[in-house]
Amino acid sequence: MTQAADYKVLIVDDHTHNLYTLRTLIEKHLGAQVLEATSGRDAIDITLEVYDIDLIILDVQMPEMDGFQTASLLKRRKRTRDIPIIFLTAAFKSEEFQQRGYAVGAVDYLLKPLDDELLINKISTYFRLIEKERSLNRVLERKVAERTAELEQARQYLENIVTYMGEALLVLTPQGAIKLANPAAYRMLGYAANDLIGMAIGDVFEEEGDAEAGAFMGIWLEALIRTGALEKIEARFIAQNGRRVPILFSRTAVTDAAGHITDIICIAKDMSGYVRVADDNENVIGVPPLDLI
The missing domain is CATH 3.30.450.20 (PAS domain)
Known part of the structure; x- marks a missing residue:
């Protein structure tokens, strides 16, 4: 598997101590690069500037733009619609809110207080899935490059015949x-x-x-x-x-x-x-x- 340092995780929470806890946990156990946002609007702005975010961990309860609204906006944009989103919440624990989270595109809906081991396992699982997709893309790109080279060679061969x-x-x-x-x-x-x-x-x-x-x-x-x-x-x-x-x-x-x-x-x-x-x-x-x- 590719080193976790090759991955970028955006964590979004309006409480700085929650951000600190999440950052420390991820860096300690996975060594991934961590980006922080203190609001939904900040999160949107960061995704406009950073193209290669692999995972977003998003708090549900935030002022002005909550996690559901933020996720909905992220899923509407081509650049961010495929980034996995994990919701975290201490307040919205009912089945209704969980279903709402999945409906706006979340891949997981975790409740606070967090089980550190569970969160790390979840993140690791998504990293493995991302790495598998990257590997498939690399294979596809290599095959496309090889096929393109073959077609170019055939085109040049035919062009030489016609020319000479x-x-x-x-x-x-x-x-x-x-x-x-x-x-x-x-x-x-x-x-x-x-x-x-x-x-x-x-x-x-x-x-x-x-x-x-x-x-x-x-x-x-x-x-x-x-x-x-x-x-x-x-x-x-x-x-x-x-x-x-x-x-x-x-x-x-x-x-x-x-x-x-x-x-x-x-x-x-x-x-x-x-x-x-x-x-x-x-x-x-x-x-x-x-x-x-």
Whole structure:
């Protein structure tokens, strides 16, 4: 268990000799840090200044603001609502008052004259519960930190793949606006960083022999909805300077749980320097020109 000196106890009583007795008892047997308040208002003010109070021992019978009123205010505030409160009283001993104490959020309701051993055991019990909660929080924080590090490592890994891949990558909205492009795409198209973002795919792309160029996004979406992917399409990118860049193009749809397309992933391989020839079976294949062989 963590040393009791790591805990802070706020004791609240309008009689200074009661405060002295409580302080002496707690410091002698537990060594915890003790804060003192002589009224409910003082107690509220202290909790505004000190963030890490672990336990409050609160006298019920006090002038102006009694213990019930003080506890009620403490439980309304987010910062103090979870601090355990032990009520002490010499006057309000009936079952009715005890029930009222529990109703405003007390965890214990002890009667004076105090049994010193009982009080110390009660405080020790709450310290153990607090330590268990702290231990669980530390485990949770460690797991969150480990998971965060894993996610960051995975994010960096994927970012490196996107950054250093040789093919151009474009991520589109379902309406065909470019929302992400990798460095290879910027190099291939001759645009400065981030200039592609927000442009329509039709501004940088044309399909070979596409007689319905104005409607190809609609054709894309229809095909993607049916198949989820379109692969190895021969097409051209339109570079910033107007140059046509021959590409081999693939498109894949990303859908949500309802099956609606959220993104379109486009990958293009630069086919510049390649020519189209037919093999014996009349299948078109790409090979380097003779002067490159």
